[in-house]
Amino acid sequence: MKFITAVALLALMLTSCATKNTEFAIIKGQFTGEKEGREIHLCKVEHGKTNKVAVTTLGNDGRFGFAYAIQEPGLYVLNVVWDQALKTVKQDHNLKRVYLENGVELDVKISDGTYELMASNSSQNDCLAQWNAKVDTVFSYSHGFSYNVLDYTNFFPVLPEFVNAADAFKATINTGDKHFDDLMALMVNTDMQLSALQFIYTPRIKHPERKDYPEYYDFILNEGAPKDEQLLELANGADYLRLYTMYAVMSMPEKPARDEWDLVCLNLIQNDLLKGYFAISLLNKFRSYDSEYLSFREQVEPYMQNTYLSEELKTFEMGIRQFEKGAEAFDFAGKDVNGKEHKLTDYKGKLVYVDVWATWCGPCKAQIPALKELEKQFHGQPVEFLSISVDKPKDKQKWMDFVKENELKGVQLMADKAFDSDVAKAYGINAIPRFMLFDKDGKIVTIDAPRPSDDKINEFLKQYL
Known part of the structure; x- marks a missing residue:
């Protein structure tokens, strides 16, 4: 990462005014809005997502700048963040996109949620800025669920108009840079298809039935299977891999079994390298270095086709080896x-x-009835059912009342600090419910055991009794 100070940036930009810059891409800009506590982050697009590479603070007048040495031309994103929280101030969907190579000089005007290209010496950025502005309206429908209440009755009637406008724009892309033009055409397609998918998979007051979907959703299903490796050069490339496969599987007449779902999704992707990136996104489903994980790894290893993917897999495995079967359990x-x-x-x-x-x-x-039934079936056998709540401490009475009113059996405990408690930190628990099994010697069997409602659970427990 390269973090460039405002003073150094100013000196570099002044130098570039006197001579033609060929060593850096330079962005100077004006931020409008509340300035206190704001930073501007320059984020490089790589591996289908963004990675922060430079940071600058705002001057008293809201001005800022970057001078950044570019190794290879590509897409970057400007993000406005709080200097402490390090998150976007307002969701603008990564639409402050720029295309940088050494020699590019841009003058931009931005706010928390807007981006305007004021001046540019780059035809690529002129084209990109036009598309950023056009697709912002579409994204307001599809991605704006956190600050508007639009539902499918608002979005579906206008979606065909957006699609036609995108096709018309795509026909105008001609900067003379073939790589960029191909990337730009893919970006238009991906932005539109992701918008349509994002819309149906985000919370709304009212959700459509399949019969309500416009024809465009059939087009996505038939034509949108990820196959172009340039998808990894887009900030939303990884999101598209995830949402397309989810949509395609959900559209199947017969849904795959839960333990087959991921591999079915993987096989929908029509490019082996992209399969590797999708496989990496599935790793967080595994908690233990066990036979289930090893079976998954065996199936996806052929797709780990570059150093990044191999290192990601290795780093993940180092993290879960501490939860390997037979390891000493953390005593929460x-x-x-x-x-x-x-x-x-x-x-x-x-x-x-x-x-x-x-x-x-x-x-x-929802698991409680099945858990109660499981406890009955194993009553009198050397197995203890221990439930530990990660309710917030302020809700202790609510938890106590729930335990009594629902006549919960087994050992009922409450952790001391919700998700900051030792049990959550020790076993990497950031989503619930989570079921774990420990053997008679206090060693790990698995930290991701079958749920009580899973048909496998009875045989699973009997195996270790």
Whole structure:
């Protein structure tokens, strides 16, 4: 990463005024809006997503600048962030896109959610700025669910107009740079198709049925299968891999089984390198270095076709090896409804089936009937059912009332700091419900066990009894 100070940037930009710049791409700009606590981040697009490479703060008048040495021409994104929280101030969907190579000089005007190219010596950026402006309206429908209440009755009637306008724009792309022109055409297609998919997979007041979908969704299904490696040069490339495969599988007359879903998605992608990137995005589904993970790795290893993918796979494996079957379990603790502390090691000599849940979690509560039935089936056998809540401390009474009112059995505990508690940190828990199994010696069997509602759970527990 290269972080360039405002002073150094100013000196470089002044120098570029006197002589033709060939060593850097230079962006100077004006930010309008609340300036206190704002930073501007320059993010490089690589591997289908953005990566921060330079940061500058705002002057008192809102002016800012970057001088950045470009190794290879490509897309970059300007993001406005809080200097402490390091997140976008307002979701603008990565539409402050620029195309940089050494010698490019841009003058831009931006706010939290807008981008305007004021001056440019680059035909590529002139073309890109026009498309940024055009697609912003589409994105306001499809990506703007966090600050508008539009539903499909608003979006579907105007979608054909947006598609026609995108096709018309695509016909005008002709900068003389073939690589850029091809990338730009792919960007137009991807922006439009991702917009349509993003719309149906985000929260709305009212959701359509399949019969309500415009014809464009059939076009996406038939023509949109990811196959062009240039997708990795787009900031939303990884998002498109994920949403297209989800949509294609959801459109199948017969849905695959849960444990086959990922590989079905993988096979929908028509390029082996892109399959590798999609496979990497699935790694966070695995918690343990076990037979399930090893089977997955065996199937995706042929697609790890560059150093980035191989290193990502290696780094992930180093992280989960600590949860390998047979490793010593982390001894977490929690308190029951009477305030008594219980530790995992208190139950050595028994299998311990752990449920990490919360009273606010719908999928967690949906597992309770099956969990109660499982407890009945294994009553009197050396297996302990231990549930630990990650409700916030302020909701302790709510948790206690829920336990009593629903007559929850087994060992009912509450963690001390919700998702900041030891059990969540030790086992990488950032989503619930999570079920784990520990053997009679207090060692890990798996930190991602089958759910009580899973048909496999009975045989799974019997295997370790």
